[in-house]
Amino acid sequence: MHENVRETVRRLCIHGARVTVVCSGGPFAASLRETSAQVLETDYELINGLVKEALKWGPFDLVHVHPGPSREFGLRLARVAGIPVCLTLHGEWLDNIHMFWDRFARIFTVSQAVRDKTLKAAPAAAGFVEMMPNGVDLEKFTVYQRLAPPESGRRPRVIVASRFDADKQRLTDFLVELWQVQKPEAVFHWEVAGTGTQIGQLQQAADRLNRTYGTDLVRFHGWLEASALYELYTVCDFSISPGRSAMESMAMGLPTVALGSQGCFGLITPDRTDQAAWSNFGGAGLLEQTAPTSVLEEMLRLWQSSAKFLATARFVADYIHKNFDAAHWHDQLESTYLSVLNGEMRPLVSDAKSPQFPT
Known part of the structure; x- marks a missing residue:
């Protein structure tokens, strides 16, 4: 807002x-x-x-x-x-x-x-x-020319961009559980942009995840200006974000999981974009919840198919450019x-x- x-x-x-x-x-x-x-x-x-x-x-x-x-x-x-x-x-x-x-x-x-x-x-x-x-400010958040298939042989990088306050407790709880159920065959790097009263809960969960794998899988960037947020988007492969942040990441060509104040919509695929927009990307009106394990599976399947990954990236970017300028x-x-x-x-x-x- x-x-x-x-x-x-x-x-x-x-x-x-x-x-x-x-x-x-x-x-x-x-x-x-x-x-x-x-x-x-x-x-x-x-x-x-x-x-x-x-x-x-x-x-x-x-x-x-x-x-x-x-x-x-x-x-x-x-x-x-x-x-x-x-x-x-x-x-x-x-x-x-x-x-x-x-x-x-x-x-x-x-x-x-x-x-x-x-x-x-x-x-x-x-x-x-x-x-x-x-x-979405399409002069700041647009990377049509950067859309490319995922690189093989590396772990995907996920940006989480949000406030982390009491009104978004469901979002915080979901991320904590998501990191708890992350498996060796589906290990992601996480870039967290944002702050708020509940950020300590995420930091504790991140510490546990980092200790489990013996490496820093989660990094916290704090609140970022638009230019710095843009740069972070450009080095990520997926986004798990609510509302406006979900739209910005989609405009950047990132396959996006809508996770908002009312829970997790799930991965936004070409056949579900209108449904995601109807609920303001995880906000009011969210009809169904997607479990953390399902989200990780959806992201991994997409990452393993270059053609589907690129098609999804292009579609969601197009959708935002046409509808949410x-x-x-x-x-x-x-x-x-x-x-x-x-x-x-x-x-x-x-x-x-x-x-x-x-x-």
Whole structure:
């Protein structure tokens, strides 16, 4: 979410908008200031006082909120200022959307599964719900020219790119079990990019794995900037990652296992890409779980077939390039902002059940 918000803010500022972001202090707030945005830091403890303070930073034309305190603050600010408000829903938590849906000019969902869940909770909101998936910066993450069959005679290298916090405990638990069941005939090297409150659990599991095989099979890189993450992708063969990170690795031409907050989707093969996208690559709406042993077997089989490996790599890269270009979706968001400002609470003309991906 943070990466997507930062890129949205950056593009809005470039296009001449005056953007104010209300968020907690820290590295994210600092990075937003680099985009020329105003940043009002808060802990959301005193909502009414925060609204009064925010009004001094105006005037504003539109508010865009997320679930939780952000939603409560944004609705109050919009009511006082008399301006429209939009909401983005990211996963299983809908934040009582059935009680508030008619307060929003638009409700954005990051996947079809979240959209379906939203409409089940608030059927009358159908005309105001719009798909707005996360996208990939294809200027940073693209390696069509690098796609090649796997080299024989070496262990495959796997990147795991994610946050490792309490909301992604299933992801952490899965990796711990995956390393426990790794067998000599299916030994992989692991590159872990990211940090979080649960990273200690992974480090302990990695220490056990490294001791078992007498070599460093797992390396931790911490949080990486996009350029460093790109370089790490280029030396890996597979990815096991959630959401946006899964899409980035696919765009890079890496066969990818979608592993998110709701569990493991499994290896994304050409016949399962739409299903993976529906659940936001392991997030809300995941219908079936793939066991760690099955994931290792799937990856090993693909590694042992150069033709299938290359075909999968090309397909998933093509899929992301055609459907999840961040530039397209940020343009779509800005277009919706303008539509809302011109028509305010007017419902959408059509109520398509599927995302209208660019061609």
